[in-house]
Amino acid sequence: MKTAPNSAASLLEAIRQGESTFIEFKSSFQKEVIETLTVFANTQGGAVLMGVSDAGQIVGVAVQAEAVQGWINQCKQITSPRRVNLFYR
Numbered sequence: 001m002k003t004a005p006n007s008a009a010s011l012l013e014a015i016r017q018g019e020s021t022f023i024e025f026k027s028s029f030q031k032e033v034i035e036t037l038t039v040f041a042n043t044q045g046g047a048v049l050m051g052v053s054d055a056g057q058i059v060g061v062a063v064q065a066e067a068v069q070g071w072i073n074q075c076k077q078i079t080s081p082r083r084v085n086l087f088y089r
Contacts, residue, residue, distance in 0.1 A: 005047060015049065015056050022046035027053050028061055029071050034078050041079075 005011040005023075014023050024036045026048055033048055040046035051061035 005049075011049070014047070015052055015058065018056055019054070024048045025052040025054055025056065026050050027059050029067075029074075031078075033071075034075055037075065038079055 005014045015025075017023070019025055022040075022044070023046060024040075026033050026036070027050075029050060033050065036046075036048050040048070051059055053059050
């Protein structure tokens with residue numbers, strides 16, 4: 001899967017299949033998320049599913065507008081060129 005899952009059914013299927021070359025699970029937003037996004041941006045793409053443990057369990061993550069903007073700002077500050085595309089529901 002080279003594109004980000006874009007429906008509840010495709011998200012659940014991606015989680016069921018587990019991590020792969022194009023799908024990475026992260027339980028929270030930390031530096032490793034930015035590193036993974038950078039790798040995906042410099043290769044064939046992929047998706048980071050936040051709120052999912054390495055074991056594929058949905059643990060959730062609190063998402064508020066301020067948090068998302070903060071994540072975007074962190075990505076922009078650490079990476080170059082500063083291109084960030086975040087998808088969340």
